[in-house]
Amino acid sequence: MTATTPPATGSVSGQRSYPGYGRPFWQRLLLRRESAIIALLVAVILVASASVPHFAAPITYNFLLLDMAPVLLIALPMTLIIITGEIDLSVASAMGLASSIIGLLTQSHWPFPAAAGVALLVGAAGGAVNGILVTRVGLPSLAVTIGTLALYRGLAQGLLGTTAVTSFPTFWTDLATSTLPGTLIPSVTILIVVLAILFGLLLHFTPFGRGIYAIGLSSDAAAFSGVKIQRTKFILFMLAGLVSALAGIFYTLRFGSARGDNATGLELSVIAAVLLGGVSIFGGRGALPGVLAGALLIGVLASALRLAGITSDVINVITGTLLVLSVILTSFLAWVQRTRLSAGRKRRETRGPASS
């Protein structure tokens, strides 16, 4: 269940050894994948600040955070879901659905908070539908959420058609793009930080969170040690729906426009950020700081390239390449570690009889 450390390479011929703990704490901290991503993020920021004109300006970070806010928000529950070994592809469609619903309700003169409340409820309900299909009916989440990806998007587009609702109370649209007094940090950062802390506590410091890792590493073992697998997964899918709706509301307010096709394709950016941040697609491994760094890395690269005058579409190549490289690198490092371990074991074995 020690998810933030390299896999404890189990017992070797009856003799237990935990190579992950064979090093001092600071080395274990530095050699983690999350640290690599964070270091890469810092390096990219430094290089970009030095070489790209205007990158170091605070306004860059303002736009960067506003652009990445939905990805950062949804990446939080997505991390937990992927650590249990499941996946949710329907998050961007849930954003679109939430956007359509507040658009529709605002159009029929509902007060905005009530409309947002309904949108959040619908988001949570959408997540619950995913959760029920995965846990009660026992379907693979990949297939289920490909279905609800189409279903929720279809509902969003069916509800609003081609119309775009743009008449939102200025108080709320201003709030979405407002900054903290005296700075250029967008207010939504507070929301992100609070949710990140909550999810971080939930994942890394509660029995519920330990259960999430246990499920991802071995569902059977988790069940035998008393983890409520179905309930955990159900809650996680519902949280994903809820946070997606929240991100959808923010997205709508930020651009002042509710449309059925808002945020199409965003699920790929979220999943890319999560995997880039060191979460294993097989489940059981990963940590939130790495994921946040992964999402920011994508955002920083995008805005640096945009400022450097390269078309913003290059970011797709970079996101894709980073994603592929990061997983290949993980396999490669694991292979290096395995070969080094087995070489070391051979040395010990050949030395063993001689010394006795």
Add this chain to the structure above:
Amino acid sequence: MNSLRRVTRARETGILLAFLLVVIVTTAKNPAFVFSPDGFRDLLVTPMLVLLIAVGEAMVIITRNVDLSVGSVIGLTAYTAGTLFKYTDIPWPLVALIAVAGGAVLGAVNGLLISIAKVPSLVITLGTLYAFRGINVLWTGSNRINSTDIPNDFQGIGTAQLIFIPVITVIAAVVLVLAAWYLRNIRGGREFYAIGSDPDAANLYGLKVGRRVLLAFIVSGTLAGLAGVLYVARYGTVDSQAGSGFELQAVGAAVIGGVAIFGGVGSVWGAAIGAMLLLTINRALPVLGIQDFWQQAVVGALIIGAIVLDRVLALRQARRLTVMEDSA
């Protein structure tokens, strides 16, 4: 079990019936849906691009993998073909061949990354979905290939007919029959199912798992390349977004057609009928008076309905087997 019962029990039969139902209901409402030259053509031609990639996708999914990059491969190969038409005088059969081969290479890139690096295909093809599309956008920019750039005899493929069947449909049907025959009757094809059912067991049994998976991805890439070429022939214009979103239609068609997402189960027939159903519903909804904004919702409901149905049938089957075991 006699052959008649096998046919009625087959998962593909249900989807075929659903497809026929959609066609019959829509035709009853508006006979032009089938009984007009245009309607008949659209019925046969429109689903073919998705059908082609759904066949490749089904082969990949049967090996317990998934290929999310097919839409981007269509985009790249279509633009390659268009560019060759626009700036060179290479005869069109050669252009088509180059584009299809390009698709095969892109598929091989996916397959090699997956089988050598032992990384899940979902992650790799998600990455190449971005990367291929990004390369396409970089290359294309805001350019587009217009139908005036494309030789007439090549565009003729998009509208030509063999007796009364459109040529594009004939091509897709040939591919479908070949793929189905390979999966059903050839040793290599059976190994796809063995690998998808249990990769570890297949490996222990001595099957070359990596090589088969690589082959599945090359086939998927090749068919996406073919779909890219036909995209140019059918639509005549190519921009940087050609084929985007096709990957979900391909996976959706396969899943609706009874190809289990965890491998080992299903057939390319099912995936092909799934593609026909998906795209025919798209065209049927406006005829039935449902605004086509709801189209995706119907698709989603279909996918979920199909997998829930599969699950229920599987559970019932398992129960019947236990009863048989108990009574034996």
